[in-house]
Amino acid sequence: MSYQIYSHVLPSATPGTQRILKAHHFGEAGARPKVYFQAGLHADEWPGFLVLNRLIKLLKKADKSGLIQGEIVIVPVANPIGLAQNFHGYIPGRFAFSDGGGNFNRNWPQLGSKVHKRIKHDVTGDAETNVTLIRKAIREELTLLPENTELQGMKKMLLALSMDADDIIDLHCSGEACMHAYVAQEFEDHFRPLLALLDAKVGLSELETGAASFDETNVSVWRDLKSHYAHLVPWGSRSLTVELRGENDISEEYAQQDAKALFDYLILREVVSGEAPIIDDSEVKYYPLDAMDLVKAPCAGIVCYHKAIGEEVEAGEEIGEVVNLMEDDVDTSSYPLIARTNGVFFARVQRRLVVYGESIAKIAGREHLAFREIGHLFED
Template sequence: MSYQIYSHILPSATPGTQRILKAHHFGEAGARPKMYFQAGLHADEWPGFLVLNALLRKLKKADEAGLIQGEIIIVPVSNPIGLGQNFHGYIPGRFSFSDGGGNFNRNWPQLGAKVHKRIKEEVTGNPETNVALVRKAIHEELMLLPEHTELLGMKKNLLALSMGADEVIDLHCSGEANMHAYVAQEFEGHFKPLLALLGAKVGLSELETGAASFDETNVSVWRELKSHYAHLIPWGSRSLTVELRGENDISNDFAQQDAQALFDYLILRGVVAGDMPEIDDSQVAYYPLDAMDLVKAPCAGIVCYHKAIGKEVEAGEVIGEVVNLMDDEVETSSYPLVARTNGVFFARVQRRLVVCGESIAKIAGREHLAFREIGHLFED
């Protein structure tokens, strides 16, 4: 048996408080392939908690049977800071209350230029040797990251756990949504089997969002180095963000279904021994992130949707309306939500009281939209 649990203590933010990250390790340290999973980086997105709990149960049985061939690290609760932000029974866990108040999944440390500086005199003609060289340099740079606040300590620990993995899978969810994922353009083919296993029909394909999110940060070093050395430095890490449907899509059935999909994926990648899963990826489609229409509320009020999630829409089609409760003329107080692209209506906010100008629905389109700016594709 190889199963171990390690607790990583974060810097104490205030006297008498202490938060920890628990990392579950399977397989021999250094074994390949190495996989990393985490859930709840946005601490108000909870489906992944139950999914990884179910996956841990499956992996413990696999470990007892001697089936773990690679290395697996799972952090089922990756943001104890956000979970502690309990405000009268509501946990607003997307943004930090302290350390500048930013989005927990934005502006992670970018190490590409620093790693390049470390290795540029040592790159060889052997790609395998170069991968080991880069991983060593990444580790050295990670150790230099500051950790004098609770949030910085959490980021440093999560990156130290994940950046040596061959694949990083970050579990999130949307307000109300179909299963979907955000995937780097370079990895569309690689992760298509995973999306198929999860039943995700929509993949949002991105190059650089400008967000410096957790999943992007794990591959940003390799992207930076490949721009200099091409094939001499292969991809040492691939990552994606999986959106596990909506906030309230939490059940034992969903958790078992999704955990089995992740377990089957580990078999597919040779991390766990077992019968190869049958995969039909014919329903998986990728849509450019810069073609995604963010439908905005035309006024403040109550939103009513006319179109169900998962349905195809056409540009100019009305998918819902917002009722302005302050209009004098109630007969004309409804304002339409109009799709600006052809595509799939796949996500929307859970709240029905919306703020004027906020993005409340997402449509995966196929053609670039002029008002979507490359490098600034996430609003929050």
């Protein structure tokens, strides 16, 4: 059996405190393919916790039967810092309270130029040799990353566990949503089977969002080097962010269903031995991220939706309304939410009390929207 659990201690932020990242390892270290999973980087997004718990159970059985062929690393709780931000029973785990604040899934260290500097005189005509060379350079650069704070230490460790993986799967969720994923344009075909297994009909196709998120950071080195060396540098890592429906979509049924989908994907990629799943990806559709309409609240108040998650909408259609509670005339206090694109209404905030100007709903559109700017496609 190859199953092992490692606990990685983060730098102590305050006297008497200590947080750990626990990583579950299956297979022999260095075996290929390697797949990395994590959940809860946004510490208020919890469905992935139970999904990976159930996936570990499936993999323990597979390990006992000698079915693990590659290497699998699972960090089921990726952000103990955010989970500790408990404020009277509410866990605001999207943004850090300390260490400069900010979104936990933004502004990760970018290593592309540093790795390029290390390897530029050693690149060969053999692609696989170059992959080995690049992975070694990545490891060397990772050791140099600072860990002077708890958050720096957490980011450094998560990257050390993930950056040499062939596939990186980061599990998140939205407020209320159907299953969907954010996928780099280059990996649409590669991850289409995974989306099909998860019954995700919506994929948001990314290219340089400007967020420096975890999933982008894992592939940014390869994207940077491919711009210099083209086919001499293949994709050494591919990553995506899976949004496991909404915050409250947590159940044994969902967890087992999603864990089985991830397990089947491992079989498909020959990381685990087994009968390959039959894939029907006919309902998986990719929508450009710069075609996604972020519907904003036209005033502060209570939002009421007229369209359900997963429904098709048309540009100009009213998908809901916000009631301004401070209007003198209640007969004219409702302000419509208007879709600005044709597409699928796939996500919305869970709160029904909304703030003027905030993005409260998402529509996956099919054509570029002029007001969406490449390189600034995410709002925190």
